[in-house]
Amino acid sequence: MKTLRQIISGVHPHWVGDGFPVRSLFSYAESDRFDPFLLLDYAGPHHFAPAEAPRGVGEHPHRGFETITIVYQGELAHRDSSGSQGVIQAGDVQWMTAAAGVVHEEFHSERFTRDGGTLEMVQLWLNLPAKDKMSHPKYQGLVDSEIPRVLLPNEAGTVRVIAGTFQGTRGPAQTFTQVNVWDVQLADSKQAELSLPEGHTSLMIVQSGVLRIDGQPIHAAELAELERAGSEVQVAAESSARLLVLTGEPIGETVVGQGPFVMNTRVEITDAILDYRNGRMGHLT
Ligand code: MN
Numbered sequence: 001m002k003t004l005r006q007i008i009s010g011v012h013p014h015w016v017g018d019g020f021p022v023r024s025l026f027s028y029a030e031s032d033r034f035d036p037f038l039l040l041d042y043a044g045p046h047h048f049a050p051a052e053a054p055r056g057v058g059e060h061p062h063r064g065f066e067t068i069t070i071v072y073q074g075e076l077a078h079r080d081s082s083g084s085q086g087v088i089q090a091g092d093v094q095w096m097t098a099a100a101g102v103v104h105e106e107f108h109s110e111r112f113t114r115d116g117g118t119l120e121m122v123q124l125w126l127n128l129p130a131k132d133k134m135s136h137p138k139y140q141g142l143v144d145s146e147i148p149r150v151l152l153p154n155e156a157g158t159v160r161v162i163a164g165t166f167q168g169t170r171g172p173a174q175t176f177t178q179v180n181v182w183d184v185q186l187a188d189s190k191q192a193e194l195s196l197p198e199g200h201t202s203l204m205i206v207q208s209g210v211l212r213i214d215g216q217p218i219h220a221a222e223l224a225e226l227e228r229a230g231s232e233v234q235v236a237a238e239s240s241a242r243l244l245v246l247t248g249e250p251i252g253e254t255v256v257g258q259g260p261f262v263m264n265t266r267v268e269i270t271d272a273i274l275d276y277r278n279g280r281m282g283h284l285t
Pocket of ligand 1: 024060062067
């Protein structure tokens, strides 16, 4: 059995740019116990009135890790220094490997800006092993239709497998290390037994409803951290519940980060800052 280690609750939202009212449920700046995960921002649900100018975050860099953007409601647009751009719709996931360096912007899409509506999304930062930190940047635009759904027994709900494997069904994301990213919906008053890998950092972020693990209630916008030891965990929904399940094999390397750069040494951070300032991560055009 995997047992509950702690619940993170009471995190206050803050704005990222003018588009993303997020709760940072954890950050590498505070603790390395969530290795290989570096940061998790949970946004919403938040209603935006129709507007003229897109809200969001302007040009900024990343180096040394991956950003995974999961859109549940609303619609985002991104544009980056490689000239790639696109729209991330509800149900879609953008898996961006910043690696050696990406400069990008993240905004509400034109349509969402014009029409307004509810935004709900997660942005997860996933660390890369030292040997892969300076590899070429890449994008995986995972659309809803290619993310497989697995039905839980006893009509307990569904699991969308974004990355890793759930009961033999493999998600589409290509990853550098062993991770699972599952979008789980549990039906009202149902329970399920989930099997998580022994030794993995194991997290559950509740988005709606109330989840119970080891008898403890976990509410919306709260995070449950499970012990790395053990594998099976019983989850029960008090009302219907949606949760994001993350597991990852710890990388176990020193993390030195500053803002959007996460490397292994202070010298590498200085290099990242200089490379960005000198345009070596590119520019938006
Ligand atoms: Mn970014």
